[in-house]
Amino acid sequence: MTLAIDGGTPVRQTPYPGWPQFGAEEESALLRSLHQGQWWRMQGCENLDFEQAFAQMHGAHSAFAVSNGTVAIEIALQAAGIGAGDEVIVPAFTFISTSMACQRIGATAIAVDVLPDTLCIDPAAVLANIGPRTRAIIPVHMAGHMCDMLSLSRIADQHRLVIIQDAAHAHGARGYADTGIGEYGSLACFSFQNFKLMTAGEGGLVLCPNEELREKVFLYGNCGRPLGDRSYQHTVVGTNARLSEFSAAVLGVQLSRLEQQTRVRQHNARLLSDTLARQGLVTAQVRTQDAHTHPYYMFLFTLNDLPGQRALDRNRVVDCLVAEGIPAFRSYQALYRIPSFWQAPAPTRQDLAQCIASCPVTEHMAQRGIWIHHRALLGNEQDTLDIATAIAKVHQHLAGER
Numbered sequence: 001m002t003l004a005i006d007g008g009t010p011v012r013q014t015p016y017p018g019w020p021q022f023g024a025e026e027e028s029a030l031l032r033s034l035h036q037g038q039w040w041r042m043q044g045c046e047n048l049d050f051e052q053a054f055a056q057m058h059g060a061h062s063a064f065a066v067s068n069g070t071v072a073i074e075i076a077l078q079a080a081g082i083g084a085g086d087e088v089i090v091p092a093f094t095f096i097s098t099s100m101a102c103q104r105i106g107a108t109a110i111a112v113d114v115l116p117d118t119l120c121i122d123p124a125a126v127l128a129n130i131g132p133r134t135r136a137i138i139p140v141h142m143a144g145h146m147c148d149m150l151s152l153s154r155i156a157d158q159h160r161l162v163i164i165q166d167a168a169h170a171h172g173a174r175g176y177a178d179t180g181i182g183e184y185g186s187l188a189c190f191s192f193q194n195f196k197l198m199t200a201g202e203g204g205l206v207l208c209p210n211e212e213l214r215e216k217v218f219l220y221g222n223c224g225r226p227l228g229d230r231s232y233q234h235t236v237v238g239t240n241a242r243l244s245e246f247s248a249a250v251l252g253v254q255l256s257r258l259e260q261q262t263r264v265r266q267h268n269a270r271l272l273s274d275t276l277a278r279q280g281l282v283t284a285q286v287r288t289q290d291a292h293t294h295p296y297y298m299f300l301f302t303l304n305d306l307p308g309q310r311a312l313d314r315n316r317v318v319d320c321l322v323a324e325g326i327p328a329f330r331s332y333q334a335l336y337r338i339p340s341f342w343q344a345p346a347p348t349r350q351d352l353a354q355c356i357a358s359c360p361v362t363e364h365m366a367q368r369g370i371w372i373h374h375r376a377l378l379g380n381e382q383d384t385l386d387i388a389t390a391i392a393k394v395h396q397h398l399a400g401e402r
């Protein structure tokens with residue numbers, strides 16, 4: 001069978017479920033927020049209701065909804081007292097916002113490697129990179145797989161570091177021993193951008209472990225102005241990160257869809273992992289005990305280099321998969337290979353060569369990694385098996401090309 005990219009019949013004759021998904025519930029929520037008459041959080045109840053539901057589901061004290069996930073990390077860092085001159089340890093394999101948020105508030109991001117199985121930040125690499133100015137760690141729950149929070153918490157306690165979870169992929173994820181993201185005593189940041197597991201097109205949220213941090217997060221996200229202030233008291237330099245009532249109303253409904261969608265994705269991801277393991281052509285992210293509940297924002301894998309076969313061109317594989325009807329993407333670049341990472345305030349005790357040498361897993365992921373958007377896991381078992389069929393088809397053709 002000819003590859004679809006060369007004019008052949010694609011593996012997928014019908015498209016995967018679309019994203020975002022919505023129904024009459026989102027429509028009526030939008031109308032409800034419209035008819036409130038006041039469309040910002042200060043006089044409405046949509047943000048408050050959504051925050052309460054989201055915090056409760058994750059086992060957190062409270063939450064503050066914001067305009068996007070990037071700004072969520074910025075204000076979480078500020079609320080935790082991180083600022084100019086401080087260093088924050090981040091995984092080298094993540095979306096740029098994890099490190100850019102640090103730079104935006106004057107701190108320096110130090111990029112360290114991830115674990116080869118879960119692709120989450122390596123606690124040993126964190127430990128090895130703690131310096132005199134290190135103040136915080138931002139673990140990213142990669143693709144929805146929870147990090148090794150027990151080891152990270154131990155390291156943070158021993159070295160008096162703050163943890164801020166980047167949970168942009170991890171709505172509804174649960175960690176080791178069925179622990180919710182809000183139960184670790186740290187701030188956690190979410191994104192509701194269009195691709196994410198719940199969305200209002202744009203949006204974000206910070207989960208807070210106590211009232212004191214909730215007030216600080218509110219302050220930094222509300223132009224530095226305390227709740228209830230009527231006399232223009234701006235006690236810190238903040239920003240306006242508030243989310244509109246329309247967005248919060250949609251997110252409340254999106255939250256109610258999450259658990260069911262996660263069940264379907266977990267089921268299909270297991271089927272796909274098992275099928276791909278039998279094929280032996282690719283290696284998928286390994287799900288460990290740290291991922292009690294894995295919502296699968298992405299299905300993440302790398303191409304294997306098979307003995308006696310030339311290595312496949314990853315970018316060409318992605319293009320071929322897309323032509324076969326699979327929503328596939330190249331995985332993230334290593335942070336330290338992105339120019340903005342080296343703009344001030346940039347690391348001075350790390351350089352590019354050292355980063356490359358100390359991050360073999362990130363290097364491998366950046367060169368060989370592919371991810372499939374979670375909407376492809378929302379179909380039935382045959383839809384899921386088609387992903388493996390497409391990978392095998394593309395592999396067979398490209399490995400045979402001379």
Ligand SMILES: *Cc1c(COP(=O)(O)O)cnc(C)c1O
Nearest residue numbers: 068069070095097168191192193
């Ligand atoms: C999407 C994402 C963000 C940022 O979220 P936005 O809402 O797009 O600003 C942060 N971190 C990670 C890991 C992400 O994937």
